[in-house]
Amino acid sequence: MIHRSLNVPHLVACLLVGATAVLLCFGALVTTYDAAMAVPDWPATYGHNMFLFPFAEWFWGPWDLFLEHGHRLLGALVGLITLALAAVVWLQSPKEASLKSTVRGLVVAAVLLVVLQGLLGGARVLLDDKTVAKVHACTGPLFFAVAVAIAALTGRNGTSAATGPSIESRVSLGLLGAAYVQLVAGAQLRHLDVATVAPATFRWLVAIHVFGAVAVMALAFAAAVCCRGQASPGARRWSLAIAGLVCCQVALGIGAWFVSWGIPSGWLPAAWMPSEPLAARSAGGAAVITGHVVLGMLILGVAVALAIATGLFAGRGTRVALQPRPPRDGRPERAYA
Amino acid sequence: MIKARHNIVLLSATAWLLLVAVGCGPTPSASFRPNMVEATKQRLTVDQERQVATVLLAMFGTPDDPVALPETGLDESKLRLAAGPVRSDIVGRKNGLYREHCAHCHGVTGDALGPTAAFLNPYPRDYRPGVFKFKSTERADKPTHADLVRVLHNGIAGTSMPSFALLPEIQVDALAEYVKYLTIRGETELALMRAFFELDDDAGGKLPETREFLVYETLTPAAEKWRAAADAEIQVPEMPSDIDLVASIAKGKELFYGDKANCVKCHGVTGLGDGQANDYDDWNKAIVEVEKEVKSGAAKAREASTAGMSPDELAEHRAQLAWLEKFHGVLDGDALAPRTIPPRNLRHGIYRGGRRPLDLYYRIHAGINGAPMPAAKGTVPPEDIWHIVNYVRSLPYELDGELGADRPMVARDRF
Structure with a gap:
């Protein structure tokens, strides 16, 4: 009989990742439907305490209000889970000293980021400022990446046996950076202030986003190739997953352009052009656009897992403590004290 | 572990640098973009451009705070619903509809210079000349309000113009009203810019500041055409029911x-x-003609010899060169490459x-x-x-x- 102890930090971290994913979906929908200013005050909601806002008014109210208030409630929930995670990590630290400090450092970063993100969300509403919205949109994925990193590092099999920088770890790191830059570029496009932006700026952003997509795709396939023979099973799995996700993401990106601005006539044979105009604000269109954003965040999360699996946190000549170890008397060693 | 920390610091620093890079400086407030192609074509001075901007500001307000004089015949409450940044008001009604749905292509001024415009084929409509294609009125007449609503409701097949059938009727109605507002503003701007050409020498390059000139001679003709459109619908004979x-x-x-x-x-x-x-259509043809003018002007200026010029001629030659250079820059930034x-x-x-x-x-x-x-x-x-x-x-x-x-x-x- 195999005895397994309850890895509470990992469970809470996984809960945080799940809650953050839902929060990001809501956030993406808020932007898709331009619902950020659906509630004109903050931290109150139409004068009510945020948590005491009438449920029926929220749930059955206008779609914009449902999204924005839901986003705020989920944000508060994620904040609470982050605090809970900080508490359990401090109480139940990993045995291995270096990993302990890494996880604790990441948890501190998560707490700081979640507080900052909440304040940015509030500032975006109070100032009604698109620049703040852009920073808010860039901080969200950063927090998600940190949450995924904590979940991966607190897991039993989440880390690498890598003993130093390898080609796959470098490629994975590059992929992680490129995936984040793509999200930043995407956030600039999504939160564009159409009233003040210069058309040339938009063209540059589109170019950066398109070239970024090519770079992410190239790095994703490079990672899949590098991890094929040498890396751990986890790294191989994540690298294949990310290659598949990036392909879907490119298709969704083209779809997002199409549902937003149609296909310029002349780009496709006339017979392929749709005979009916697209419907603005259709549920299908919103799903494609929002799906593109959410998949981008998912790619970032998988890139974090891949980077960790290929040795992002593995120091030169050291072995990470949470590597699966040979059973001792039929029982795996407990990673947490 | 040192390497690991180095990686974390590097990643965090890069991420935050990106954040700082994208977030530097507050968002500037929205303003209408002047019709620089027309201003340059009419050889307006900076002071004259400023005069036009001041008059337009007084008569039409800003994109965030539109004004509709009674002479426009526009419903200001509808304009307020469509104008400004996207936000819900105190009763939960969404404002800023034009910026949410239209400005990305048509531009905040309605000049078809929105961020996406250059990517679209055909280009989005420039409202400022007041010309509309799809309507139930005679060729030279404005469309009726119902025509604008129909285009918004149905979209334009074969173009990037989507259907707004999923929006509430009140929002589509407000958008149609705002399109009229931008058109009247654009036509008034054109009339003001062209008025400098007809000024007497003793006017000193200043537009008359009388209500008669500003409202009755420039704004009212543009607004009157919209009012007249309702009575200008084409009388269509019914198709015979027993037609073979x-x-x-x-x-x-x-x-x-x-x-x-x-x-x-x-x-x-x-x-x-x-x-x-x-x-070309009229919008592209206007740019093509201006480009031709600039090219031929530049060719003439290159060929001209300054050797035998008097000081006055030399000054005129230099002014022409400066104008050509300015026009070249204006065409680069304020006009899209013409398409047939x-x-x-x-x-x-x-x-x-x-x-x-x-x-x-x-x-x-x-x-x-x-x-x-x-x-x-x-x-x-x-x-x-x-x-x-x-x-x-x-x-x-x-x-x-x-x-x-x-x-x-x-x-x-x-x-």
């Missing part, structure tokens, strides 16, 4: 290839839109102005304002226009034989 469709199509075909309607000239003998295809307008391929069954027989009747009767499509009114009797409509509607389904092989003889075949 086969005979009507045959008659329509004859007219299509005939000298009177002469649709074949542009739409081609096959109806594939492969006739004359090197023409291909005639419609009638065999796809995609009709931009609407697929109802009535819509096709309007297009054939009045032509398409701003486009090379001429009006059949006056050359083709109204009842015969229905025959052309029936023939055009049959073209996507015409499967017998080679395309256009069974056509009647057209004018150019006779020579």
Whole structure:
């Protein structure tokens, strides 16, 4: 009989990742439907305490209000889970000293980021400022990446046996950076202030986003190739997953352009052009656009897992403590004290 | 572990640098963009451009705070719903509809210079000249409010203009009103800029600051056309209910290839839109003409020798060079590269102005304002226009034989 102890930090971290994913979906929908200013005050909601806002008014109210208030409630929930995670990590630290400090450092970063993100969300509403919205949109994925990193590092099999920088770890790191830059570029496009932006700026952003997509795709396939023979099973799995996700993401990106601005006539044979105009604000269109954003965040999360699996946190000549170890008397060693 | 920490620090620093890079500086407030192509064409000075901007600000306000003088006939409450940044008001009603749905392509000024505009083909509509294509009124008239609402509701097939049928009626209505506001503003701006040309020498380059000039001579004519549109709908004779469709199509075909309607000239003998295809619409034509003027002016300036010029001539020559340089910059930043307008391929069954027989009747009767499509009114009797409509509607389904092989003889075949 195999005895397994309850890895509470990992469970809470996984809960945080799940809650953050839902929060990001809501956030993406808020932007898709331009619902950020659906509630004109903050931290109150139409004068009510945020948590005491009438449920029926929220749930059955206008779609914009449902999204924005839901986003705020989920944000508060994620904040609470982050605090809970900080508490359990401090109480139940990993045995291995270096990993302990890494996880604790990441948890501190998560707490700081979640507080900052909440304040940015509030500032975006109070100032009604698109620049703040852009920073808010860039901080969200950063927090998600940190949450995924904590979940991966607190897991039993989440880390690498890598003993130093390898080609796959470098490629994975590059992929992680490129995936984040793509999200930043995407956030600039999504939160564009159409009233003040210069058309040339938009063209540059589109170019950066398109070239970024090519770079992410190239790095994703490079990672899949590098991890094929040498890396751990986890790294191989994540690298294949990310290659598949990036392909879907490119298709969704083209779809997002199409549902937003149609296909310029002349780009496709006339017979392929749709005979009916697209419907603005259709549920299908919103799903494609929002799906593109959410998949981008998912790619970032998988890139974090891949980077960790290929040795992002593995120091030169050291072995990470949470590597699966040979059973001792039929029982795996407990990673947490 | 040192390496690991180094990685974390590097990643965090990069991420935050990116954040700082994207987030530096507060968002500037929205403002209408002046019509620089017209201002440069009219050789306005900076002071004159400022005069126009001041008058427009007083008469029309800003994109965040629009003003509608009673003479415009516009409903300011609808404008307020459509204008400004996207936000919900205190009763939960969404404001900023134009910026949410339209400004990305049409631009906040309605000058078709929105961020996406350059990527679209055809380009989005520039409202400022006050020319609209798809309407139920005569060629030179403005569309009715219902026409604008219909275009918003149905979208424009074959272009990037989507259908806003999923928006509440009140929002579509507000958007149509805002389009009229931008048009009246744009036409007033054009009138003001052109007014400098007609000023007396003793005016000292200053526009008259009288209500009579500013409101009654510049704004009212633009606004009056919108009011008149409601009474300018084309009177369409009903299509006979007992019409023999086969005979009507045959008659329509004859007219299509005939000298009177002469649709074949542009739409081609096959109806594939492969006739004359090197023409421009009015918006692109204006830019093409300006570009030609700048090019020929630059060529002349290059050829001119300054050796024998008097000081006055030299000053004029230098002013001309400066103007050409300025115009060159304006065309780069305030105009899109001109594109020709291909005639419609009638065999796809995609009709931009609407697929109802009535819509096709309007297009054939009045032509398409701003486009090379001429009006059949006056050359083709109204009842015969229905025959052309029936023939055009049959073209996507015409499967017998080679395309256009069974056509009647057209004018150019006779020579």
